[in-house]
Amino acid sequence: MIETQDLDDYVRERVSRDGRIPLAGSLELTWRCNLACVHCYMVDYRGEPELETREVRRILDELAEAGCLQLLITGGEPILRPDFREIWRYAKEKGLVLTLFTNATLVDDETAAFLGDLPPVACEVSLYGASRETYGRACGVPEAFDAALAGLDRLRRALPHVGVKTMAFRENGDDVEALAALCEERGVEFHFDTDVFPRLDRNPEPLGHAFPPEEGVRRVMASELHQRVWGNQAETWDGAKAKPLKRGSKVVVCRAGESSFLIGPYGDLCLCTLLRDPSFSLRKGGFMTGWTTTIPDLLERERSTPIACADCPDLKHCVPCAGRNYLETGSCEREAPVQCQRAHAVSVLLEPARETQEAPSHAHL
Amino acid sequence: MSAARDWRDAVFVRAENVIRRDVAGETVLVPIALSGAADLEYLYRMNAVGAAVWDALDGRRSVGAVIERIASSFAPSADASGPDGPRPQEIEEDVRSFLGDLEEAGLAERRIPREAAPDEKHE
Numbered sequence: 001m002i003e004t005q006d007l008d009d010y011v012r013e014r015v016s017r018d019g020r021i022p023l024a025g026s027l028e029l030t031w032r033c034n035l036a037c038v039h040c041y042m043v044d045y046r047g048e049p050e051l052e053t054r055e056v057r058r059i060l061d062e063l064a065e066a067g068c069l070q071l072l073i074t075g076g077e078p079i080l081r082p083d084f085r086e087i088w089r090y091a092k093e094k095g096l097v098l099t100l101f102t103n104a105t106l107v108d109d110e111t112a113a114f115l116g117d118l119p120p121v122a123c124e125v126s127l128y129g130a131s132r133e134t135y136g137r138a139c140g141v142p143e144a145f146d147a148a149l150a151g152l153d154r155l156r157r158a159l160p161h162v163g164v165k166t167m168a169f170r171e172n173g174d175d176v177e178a179l180a181a182l183c184e185e186r187g188v189e190f191h192f193d194t195d196v197f198p199r200l201d202r203n204p205e206p207l208g209h210a211f212p213p214e215e216g217v218r219r220v221m222a223s224e225l226h227q228r229v230w231g232n233q234a235e236t237w238d239g240a241k242a243k244p245l246k247r248g249s250k251v252v253v254c255r256a257g258e259s260s261f262l263i264g265p266y267g268d269l270c271l272c273t274l275l276r277d278p279s280f281s282l283r284k285g286g287f288m289t290g291w292t293t294t295i296p297d298l299l300e301r302e303r304s305t306p307i308a309c310a311d312c313p314d315l316k317h318c319v320p321c322a323g324r325n326y327l328e329t330g331s332c333e334r335e336a337p338v339q340c341q342r343a344h345a346v347s348v349l350l351e352p353a354r355e356t357q358e359a360p361s362h363a364h365l
Numbered sequence: 366m367s368a369a370r371d372w373r374d375a376v377f378v379r380a381e382n383v384i385r386r387d388v389a390g391e392t393v394l395v396p397i398a399l400s401g402a403a404d405l406e407y408l409y410r411m412n413a414v415g416a417a418v419w420d421a422l423d424g425r426r427s428v429g430a431v432i433e434r435i436a437s438s439f440a441p442s443a444d445a446s447g448p449d450g451p452r453p454q455e456i457e458e459d460v461r462s463f464l465g466d467l468e469e470a471g472l473a474e475r476r477i478p479r480e481a482a483p484d485e486k487h488e
Contacts, residue, residue: 001415095384
């Protein structure tokens, strides 16, 4: 009559068996942030009102009714919202399994105690430097480093699962090992990446702070930390086998939208973090209307030209992404150069024989 | 009073930190806090009988009353269940087993058996 099951396994099983169900979503409570990280893909907030508390509660009602189980609460910095706790409590009482992304700078004792009583299944703290100096270069507010560390310590004492993640780029890349050590001392998980995106308005400025694609991949792949902490991903890259794109004729080739979705702070329901257009305004209609119209319409959209990735020798090390294509090129169908270059760099690292081969032509667009 | 009698008179209370959810046609229990219930990374799937038992655990109804309630919903007659439903005896065993599972997982708590109120015995 009762069976215990891992949440992720449950979501996979339900989607595999029952098709599209909105089981796992993200809710950006705000795009505002008290930091100004140079690599951030967020844009300045629109100048229109964010969802009010009552609107968020109504959306949470609709998500629970639609079957949503896992919900990432993120931002911007979600704790900036004065109604953060009210929203969090309401979502928990609806039976949503929450994950929290935060920079931890605003986590005081009271917030940590509150979260400890109603804990997220996981909490990821973004920490972009291991010193005030680096943090200041990366995030623009050096003194916030102390607040971030204090917040991280409060969270790790209050919560069952806290991790730290960082994006390594020119301003902070040399701090990765120090960050790993800082996390090890505290007994929290740490992971990092080097994959920076343009801003959501297609402003390429963040890319100017990123390492060149080859160096970024090399830093990740060569890292002892990567081998130890991201062993599974290294294995995936290493052991990946070329396989045809299942959705190669479609604009959206990944599995986004099968069970996942994203809701922005202005109530826009969209496919994912990187692909915001088309969207469905939850201020004008219910969640299920958007889930059953706007999202599937996008998923069914056919490409106007054949996808170049289909015959790419780097495909097995690549995750083609319509959203990234759009941000880098202005078209969901035109391959994103940085993505191509990173995939080729992985190929060369893992298959040295490839080094003498040219990157696919679209990697040099 | 016999052990069986004690058991039927016991009252189960649902854990406060567990939320019952309907997820696209399935009933699941989701822990929302750490005390009592199991790991937040897990959920509990229930079939229709399990969900009906869970709903019947209102903190006042005795196990015996719960069994009678479930039997009246899922077993069409007292003699035989017909082609689709379970026998009453099977229901009692299943409910006992289910309640034991809930208790072990920290999803429900058994209160000290007490003299059941008359309305509970005959509900």
